[in-house]
Amino acid sequence: RCVGDARALGSGGRFVSVTTILNKPSFEKAAAAADAPGGVLASDAWGFSIVWEADSVRDGMLADVTLFGSCGRDVATRVTFPNYFWSKDAITGALLDSGFDRVEWLVPLVAADAPGDVANEFGRINRTPALDAVGFFVATKK
Secondary structure (H helix, E strand, O other), X not given: OHHHHHHOOOOOOEEEEEEEOOOHHHHHHHHHHOOOOOEEEEEOOOOEEEEEOOXXXXXXXXXXXXXXXXXXXXXXXXXXEEEEEOOHHHHHHHXXXXXXXXXXXXXXXXXXXXXXXXXXXXXXXXXXXXXXXXEEEEEEEO
């Protein structure tokens, strides 16, 4: 997959992505709190959950991701799909091995000129460990 993305871009081209990531500390903390093997990370504010049954948290771990139709857990409108979770290091390595020269991981921010209530709400809904499973990056081709 990464090789195809790199080949599709010209020199200096950028591949911008939002992807799931394996943030081991957050996954391990959720697993430690679970009553059975696996764990759950969820964000009602962002409308998603991640559920896995694996005994150990590791790169390439399979989990079910559910996206809800509206914020909260509107179970009537949802979609669930299997997804493999990889660490930032594994994703970065695959991108660099595929022809990208640089990978920059970004932190979501609110524009400096955004209204105060937008900045406050953004700060409130971003205080959830579930968001540690979402990564934002820009990969630049040589």
